[in-house]
Amino acid sequence: MTDTGSQLQNLNIGDQKKVKLEELPLFEFEKLAAATNNFHLSNMLGKGGFGPVYKGKLESGQEIAVKRLSKASTQGLEEFMNEVLVISKLQHRNLVRLLGCCIEGEEQMLIYELMPNKSLDAFIFDPLQRKDLDWKMRFNIIEGIARGILYLHRDSRLRIIHRDLKASNILLDDEMNPKISDFGLARIFNGGEDSEINTRRVVGTYGYMPPEYAMEGFFSEKSDVYSFGVLLLEIVSGRKNTSFYNDEESLSLVGFAWKLWNEDNILSVIDPEIYDPCSENSILRCIQIGLLCVQELPKERPAISTVVMMLISEITQLPSPNKMKSAMTIKEFRVNATGSKNSIKKGKQTKWLLGLDEAHDHLMWLMMQLDNLIKEREEMDRKHHTNP
Numbered sequence: 599m600t601d602t603g604s605q606l607q608n609l610n611i612g613d614q615k616k617v618k619l620e621e622l623p624l625f626e627f628e629k630l631a632a633a634t635n636n637f638h639l640s641n642m643l644g645k646g647g648f649g650p651v652y653k654g655k656l657e658s659g660q661e662i663a664v665k666r667l668s669k670a671s672t673q674g675l676e677e678f679m680n681e682v683l684v685i686s687k688l689q690h691r692n693l694v695r696l697l698g699c700c701i702e703g704e705e706q707m708l709i710y711e712l713m714p715n716k717s718l719d720a721f722i723f724d725p726l727q728r729k730d731l732d733w734k735m736r737f738n739i740i741e742g743i744a745r746g747i748l749y750l751h752r753d754s755r756l757r758i759i760h761r762d763l764k765a766s767n768i769l770l771d772d773e774m775n776p777k778i779s780d781f782g783l784a785r786i787f788n789g790g791e792d793s794e795i796n797t798r799r800v801v802g803t804y805g806y807m808p809p810e811y812a813m814e815g816f817f818s819e820k821s822d823v824y825s826f827g828v829l830l831l832e833i834v835s836g837r838k839n840t841s842f843y844n845d846e847e848s849l850s851l852v853g854f855a856w857k858l859w860n861e862d863n864i865l866s867v868i869d870p871e872i873y874d875p876c877s878e879n880s881i882l883r884c885i886q887i888g889l890l891c892v893q894e895l896p897k898e899r900p901a902i903s904t905v906v907m908m909l910i911s912e913i914t915q916l917p918s919p920n921k922m923k924s925a926m927t928i929k930e931f932r933v934n935a936t937g938s939k940n941s942i943k944k945g946k947q948t949k950w951l952l953g954l955d956e957a958h959d960h961l962m963w964l965m966m967q968l969d970n971l972i973k974e975r976e977e978m979d980r981k982h983h984t985n986p
């Protein structure tokens with residue numbers, strides 16, 4: 599199926615020190631051509647910004663999806679292979695597996711596991727198909743996407759910012775579990791840089807981009823949180839964020855949702871296909887989480903770890919989302935929460951007398967502290983790893 603060593607010897611890529619040849623799953627072009635019926639149009643699953651994607655079946659019987667990159671990578675072959683190797687090692691139940699790559703002549707291809715139910719957009723935006731997705735299934739999809747992002751941002755140690763989260767990049771397995779695809783493509787195309795940086799080439803998809811990214815090219819983990827918020831609102835409403843071109847009152851689903859929220863009419867955003875009085879609370883809670891994620895100021899948006907906590911713990915009260923809230927800093931939270939007005943000392947213990955809103959804010963502050971502690975701990979672990 600794959601050829602790991604011999605092919606690379608023929609590639610004449612110079613210094614191969616960084617690429618661990620034996621670990622990189624390389625696929626032969628000929629075998630991929632045979633698997634996809636010579637990249638036949640009838641095997642094409644779709645076409646995205648990086649090129650067409652073909653369905654294929656290897657000799658072993660394994661079904662694959664082959665992404666034939668039409669734009670040459672902006673980096674050298676060695677870096678390309680390094681990135682593929684690193685990304686192919688990521689494994690999580692909510693990420694599509696990258697099985698390997700093929701590099702021959704001008705060709706660069708990425709090989710993924712095939713997802714039988716294709717992508718989420720084919721379901722939620724289709725008037726017939728979306729009837730098959732009830733609220734329970736949609737909630738499972740929302741939660742799975744959040745867990746996949748959490749893995750990319752935190753648990754994978756690579757701290758990958760996806761930068762192109764959208765319904766067509768959420769694939770569905772045979773049980774309709776969501777799997778995020780195309781993670782790490784930004785790394786492959788930008789030479790592995792993936793931190794909080796300013797990029798001249800804005801990649802991503804209009805409608806899912808947060809304001810700071812679309813306007814200034816500035817991205818961070820909170821950009822993914824914004825895109826997740828848009829996705830969540832799309833899943834709940836069954837409407838595309840960009841399907842509002844002719845609407846005079848709102849330019850997007852996000853704008854529409856803010857409008858309804860401010861008018862105390864947010865129930866109207868719910869897809870009638872999933873509305874059921876028994877699920878109303880759970881749906882409303884999700885919408886509120888979605889709105890927290892699409893707040894304009896990145897620092898107002900919760901980290902994805904907080905989002906996961908908010909999704910799974912139904913008793914946690916949520917803060918009230920605000921399109922553009924005058925931001926309260928963590929320091930101000932602390933001053934507020936520890937101010938003498940709100941607390942009375944009782945022996946060595948402090949008893950809190952907080953209003954409900956302040957209690958929510960305080961809880962959010964505690965969650966953020968927890969986030970910071972986890973980050974610090976990871977940082978220490980990493981340092982310890984590199985300087986034992």
Ligand SMILES: Nc1ncnc2c1ncn2[C@@H]1O[C@H](COP(=O)(O)OP(=O)(O)OP(=O)(O)O)[C@@H](O)[C@H]1O
Nearest residue numbers: 643644645646647648651663710711712713717766
């Ligand atoms: N592993 C896969 N299994 C099944 N279908 C896939 C797989 N990968 C992609 N597809 C299908 O191929 C289509 C094109 O995917 P592709 O990722 O190239 O484009 P996109 O997601 O629309 O845009 P982008 O280039 O921004 O990711 C998707 O809509 C999806 O339905």
Ligand SMILES: [Mg+2]
Nearest residue numbers: 646766767780
């Ligand atoms: Mg894609």
